[in-house]
Amino acid sequence: MKMLAIDTSNFVMGVAVVEENKVIGEIITNLKKNHSVRVMNAVESLLKDCDIAPSELDRIVVAHGPGSYTGVRIGVTIAKTLAWTLNIPLIGVSSLEALAANGRYFDGYIAPLFDARRQQLYTGLYEWNNERGLLEVESDRLVINKDWAEHLKSYNKSILFIGNDLHMHEEALKEVLGEQAVFAHVQQFNPRPSELSFLGMQKEPQSVHTFVPNYIRLAEAEANWLASQQKE
Numbered sequence: 001m002k003m004l005a006i007d008t009s010n011f012v013m014g015v016a017v018v019e020e021n022k023v024i025g026e027i028i029t030n031l032k033k034n035h036s037v038r039v040m041n042a043v044e045s046l047l048k049d050c051d052i053a054p055s056e057l058d059r060i061v062v063a064h065g066p067g068s069y070t071g072v073r074i075g076v077t078i079a080k081t082l083a084w085t086l087n088i089p090l091i092g093v094s095s096l097e098a099l100a101a102n103g104r105y106f107d108g109y110i111a112p113l114f115d116a117r118r119q120q121l122y123t124g125l126y127e128w129n130n131e132r133g134l135l136e137v138e139s140d141r142l143v144i145n146k147d148w149a150e151h152l153k154s155y156n157k158s159i160l161f162i163g164n165d166l167h168m169h170e171e172a173l174k175e176v177l178g179e180q181a182v183f184a185h186v187q188q189f190n191p192r193p194s195e196l197s198f199l200g201m202q203k204e205p206q207s208v209h210t211f212v213p214n215y216i217r218l219a220e221a222e223a224n225w226l227a228s229q230q231k232e
Contacts, residue, residue: 001058003200004043004082005193008035008075009067009095010114011164014193015042017050023194025050030164030190035074043078054086061200063191064092065214066122066140067114072213080208089205093196094214096140099163100126101195102188108158109137111148115165119145119172122216125152125159134199142216145169149176158182164189 002024007014013035016026025046029038047054062079065072072095083090099112105128113123125138143151149172152159161173162184173181 001201002052002056003059003061003197004047004057005061005197005200006039006043006075006079007063007095007098007191007193007196008039008071008078009063009065010071010191011068012190013039013042014191014196015039015046016193016197017046017052018194018197023197024052026192026194028190028192035071039074039078054082057082057086057088059089059091059200059205060086061091061093061197063095063098063196064211065095066116066142066216067095069215072215076211076213080211084208090208090211091200091203091205092211092214093199093203094124094140095191096122096124097126097134097136097199098193098196099191100124101134101199102190102192103160103162103184104128104134105130106158106160106182108160108182109152109155110160110162111152113161113163113165113169115168116142116217119169121145121148121165121169123148133202140214140216145172146176149173149181153177153180155180160184162188 002019005016012030014028017024060083096112100110103110110126113121124140160182
């Protein structure tokens, strides 16, 4: 089974092709550039380098959020279009879950995070199990950094925080958790699309037509529009 994975949910853009238990090819960049003009070129280049025609793909896996609203929409739109055009299954995976996979084998809990402004972060809690793989301990959410740290104090294990936005929240997390907080090395910050593929292998396909991003919260423009409608 050949799978194409796409992640544009944040500044990191990643595409990968995986076949069974083999990573055939992978492209990852962490640049403040427009994904919309880069990702399809990356997909085409990767497939060409791997000598794989689009018709040979069996599944599309996409990071469906949370993250940048625009980034998530770009990835989901491209993934849906490819899955519909090729008539193959589409699978969505949490962007945070894909990032948490970088903490495999850590002896404790894994808390991936993306900055959500105003001391808020998108995060969740995961744990690596050697037999069952990556397990969700607490679902993805939007939360104030110190509130999240206070909540995590009840766990009796070390917690690995991981992500490119870690520097924005490290001080607040460490202030509450002290030595219980462990901070990942920079080499672990970029989510890997190959990990996205392997996570997707464990999940059921979803309907292409009803598949939607998981923003966790509404975009500001959408929230303002709903508020105006309620007033009317």
